[in-house]
Amino acid sequence: MAYRQTSYQYETSPRKLKPEYEVQKNPYSKKKTSTLKPKQSPKIEQNDQTNQAKKEKKGVKAKVKTVVYILVGFAILFAISYRHSLITESFNKKEQLKKQLSLLQKENAQTEISIQSSLNLSNIQKAASEMLGMQKIHESQKVYVNLPKKDYVEAAGEQVTIGEEQSWVQKLLDSIKSIIK
Secondary structure (H helix, E strand, O other): OOOOOOOOOOOOOOOOOOOOEEEEEOOOOOOOOEEEEEOOOHHHHHHHHHHHHHHHHHHHHHHHHHHHHHHHHHHHHHHHHHHHHHHHHHHHHHHHHHHHHHHHHHHHHHHHHHHHHHOOHHHHHHHHHHHOOOOOOOHHHOOOOOOOOOOOOOOOOOOOOOOOOOOHHHHHHHHHHHHHO
16 A cells, blocks of 8 residues: 555644655665655744744743742852851850859859858957957946936927928918918
């Protein structure tokens, strides 16, 4: 059965009247096989050139897009690492301040203990007798006083008013009120 070339197209476009491929027989094979070779026409060559230009533009756009994505990724990673370094720095400051606080608390505790030990009554007596030359009171130095059980507090005869300075109008009104009473 011979291979027939038909004008029927599988596509629905009515403009294509000629097939895009030309059937060529393979001269080396004994079987009757055919290979398809695309036809070349001037319009197709022009379309191929425009398609190649479009592909090149797409390729450039894809490369630029890839570079931009990589740069954005590095920027995000840089921001994360910078933030992490700031957190680490503030954590180190906090730990250093905690150490200083614990040292100051230890010093305060030692100072309190030394103050309490110096306020001991025996230490005070010792310092008074050695440094100031003081002695304990003898019975001959004590004097007893008898006071009557009478109340020595006198009641105030006048009413004491404590107030702020009054204006001259207020003083005038007070003097008129005292005259009327």
